[in-house]
Amino acid sequence: MKKVIDETGFNRTLTRLAHEILEKNKGAENLALIGIRTRGEFLAKRLREVIWTIENLELKIGILDITLYRDDLKEIHYQPLLKGTEIDFDINKKDVILIDDVLFTGRTVRAALDELVDLGRPSSIQLAVLIDRGHRELPIRADFVGKNLPTSLNEEVKVAMKEIDSEDSVYLKTLNIGGE
Amino acid sequence: MSLENRHLLGLEGVSKNDIQLILDTAETFREVLERPIKKVPTLQGKTIVNLFFESSTRTRISFELAERRLSADVVNFSADMSSLKKGETLKDTARNIEAMKIDMVVMRHGAPGAALFLSKVINSVIINAGDGSHEHPTQALLDLYSIREKYNHIEGLNVCIVGDISHSRVALSNIHGLKTMGANIAVCGPATLIPRELDRLGVKIFNRIDEAIEWANVLNVLRIQLERQDKSFFPSLGEYRKYFAVTKDKIQKINKNITIMHPGPINRDVELSADLADGEHSIILQQVLNGVAVRMAVLYLLGTRS
Numbered sequence: 014m015k016k017v018i019d020e021t022g023f024n025r026t027l028t029r030l031a032h033e034i035l036e037k038n039k040g041a042e043n044l045a046l047i048g049i050r051t052r053g054e055f056l057a058k059r060l061r062e063v064i065w066t067i068e069n070l071e072l073k074i075g076i077l078d079i080t081l082y083r084d085d086l087k088e089i090h091y092q093p094l095l096k097g098t099e100i101d102f103d104i105n106k107k108d109v110i111l112i113d114d115v116l117f118t119g120r121t122v123r124a125a126l127d128e129l130v131d132l133g134r135p136s137s138i139q140l141a142v143l144i145d146r147g148h149r150e151l152p153i154r155a156d157f158v159g160k161n162l163p164t165s166l167n168e169e170v171k172v173a174m175k176e177i178d179s180e181d182s183v184y185l186k187t188l189n190i191g192g193e
Numbered sequence: 194m195s196l197e198n199r200h201l202l203g204l205e206g207v208s209k210n211d212i213q214l215i216l217d218t219a220e221t222f223r224e225v226l227e228r229p230i231k232k233v234p235t236l237q238g239k240t241i242v243n244l245f246f247e248s249s250t251r252t253r254i255s256f257e258l259a260e261r262r263l264s265a266d267v268v269n270f271s272a273d274m275s276s277l278k279k280g281e282t283l284k285d286t287a288r289n290i291e292a293m294k295i296d297m298v299v300m301r302h303g304a305p306g307a308a309l310f311l312s313k314v315i316n317s318v319i320i321n322a323g324d325g326s327h328e329h330p331t332q333a334l335l336d337l338y339s340i341r342e343k344y345n346h347i348e349g350l351n352v353c354i355v356g357d358i359s360h361s362r363v364a365l366s367n368i369h370g371l372k373t374m375g376a377n378i379a380v381c382g383p384a385t386l387i388p389r390e391l392d393r394l395g396v397k398i399f400n401r402i403d404e405a406i407e408w409a410n411v412l413n414v415l416r417i418q419l420e421r422q423d424k425s426f427f428p429s430l431g432e433y434r435k436y437f438a439v440t441k442d443k444i445q446k447i448n449k450n451i452t453i454m455h456p457g458p459i460n461r462d463v464e465l466s467a468d469l470a471d472g473e474h475s476i477i478l479q480q481v482l483n484g485v486a487v488r489m490a491v492l493y494l495l496g497t498r499s
Contacts (some may be wrong), residue, residue: 081493086235086497090499091195092195095221097221098224131229
C-alpha cells in the first residue's frame with residue numbers, strides 16, 4: 014500500500030479545488046454543494062469550510078445516496094444499506110457542485126446525475142473529485158480534479174478521511190488478483 | 194444488509210433486526226415521496242403481479258403505487274375477472290401466471306395460510322397482503338412505522354388494539370410485530386371477539402374501554418366488520434357503540450395524550466367517533482402515507498435481495 018497524498022497534500026488539494034470552483038463560477042453566490050455518500054459528503058463539508066474562509070459565505074450542502082439509481086443492484090452480492098438522500102433546499106436554478114472522492118468508471122456519477130435531475134432543474138451541475146483514476150466506462154469527465162492518478166485495474170484507490178478513518182490521506186493499493 | 198427470508202408471509206418469527214431494517218429503509222422512501230418526481234428506477238425490469246382474491250381498495254392501490262414508484266412493471270389480477278369461477282385451483286392460477294416470467298407476487302386471499310402455500314408451489318417472491326384472519330404483515334409494519342415516527346421508539350409503549358380481535362389479521366400481525374419490538378400489548382373488545390389464547394402471547398385483555406384508554410399510549414381501533422353482523426358476536430351495533438366505541442369525550446376525560454390509529458376503512462361513529470378520527474389525536478392519514486413508503490421498502494429489500 015503506497016501513500017500518494019499525505020495530510021498536508023490533502024488540505025492543499027482541497028484549498029486549490031475550492032479556489033478553482035470559485036474562479037470558474039465567479040464567486041459563490043449561486044453555488045450549492047452536494048456530496049455523494051459516504052466520503053463525498055465529508056469532502057463537501059470540508060470544501061464548504063474552505064469556501065467560507067475565502068468568501069465569508071456559508072454554502073448550502075446536501076447529501077446524495079445513489080443506491081436506488083445504481084445499475085448493478087442485480088449483480089452485486091451484498092445488499093447496500095440505504096442511508097437516504099438529504100437535500101433540504103431547492104436545487105432549481107442553483108449551480109450544483111457534485112462531489113465525490115474517486116472518479117473511476119463514471120457509473121456512480123451517472124446515477125447521481127439521474128437522481129439530481131429527478132430532484133429538480135439546476136442551472137448547471139459541475140463535478141468535483143479528489144482523485145481521477147481513469148478507466149471510464151461512460152462519457153463522463155470531472156470539472157475539478159484534485160489529483161490525476163494513473164492506475165491499473167488491479168489497483169485500488171483508498172481515500173481516508175478523519176471523519177471515519179482517523180487520518181486524511183490517499184493510498185494506492187495493489188489487489189491480489191485471484192486471491193481472497 | 195439483507196432480510197433473512199426471501200418472502201414476507203407474516204410477522205410471526207420475523208426478527209427485530211429485520212423489522213428495524215424495513216422501518217429504516219422506509220424512511221428513505223418517505224423522503225422519495227416528498228420529491229417532485231416521486232419515482233426511482235430501482236426495480237426497473239421486474240414484473241410484479243398483484244393477485245387479489247378478495248376485494249381491497251386501499252391495500253391494492255398502496256401496493257400498486259409503491260410498485261410503480263420503484264419503476265416495476267405491474268399486472269393486476271382480481272378474483273371477479275379470474276378463471277377461479279371456471280374452477281381453476283390457486284396452484285394452477287399461480288403457476289400459469291408465473292409461466293409468463295414474473296418476479297414477485299403480492300397476494301390477498303381469504304384462506305389463512307394461502308401465502309405460505311403459494312410460496313411452496315411457485316418460485317417467485319411472495320408478499321402476503323392479507324390471508325384470511327391470519328396475517329397482514331405490511332399493515333402491521335406501517336403501524337409500527339407510524340408509532341415509531343410519532344414517539345421515536347416502540348419499546349415500552351402501551352399499545353391497545355380495540356374491536357374484533359378474533360377475525361382480524363391486522364390484530365395478529367400487530368401483536369407479533371409489537372411483541373418483537375418490545376411494546377406492551379393489550380386488546381379490548383366484546384368477549385365473544387377476543388380469542389382466549391391471547392394471554393399466552395403475553396397480551397393483556399381489557400373488557401372495559403375506559404380501562405384501555407387509561408392504560409394506553411396508542412389505541413389501534415379496528416373496523417367492526419358489519420358484514421359479519423349476521424353471526425351476532427354482539428347484540429347490536431348500538432350496544433357495541435355504547436360499550437366499545439372510542440369517542441372524544443372518553444379521551445378528554447381519561448387520557449388526553451393518547452394517539453389514535455385505524456387501519457381503515459372507518460365506520461364513522463361506530464367504532465370510532467368522527468371528530469376523533471379527524472382530530473389532533475389521530476394519525477390515520479399519516480398511516481396511509483407511511484403505508485406506501487413501507488411497502489416500497491419491503492418491495493425494494495425483497496426485490497433486490499441477492
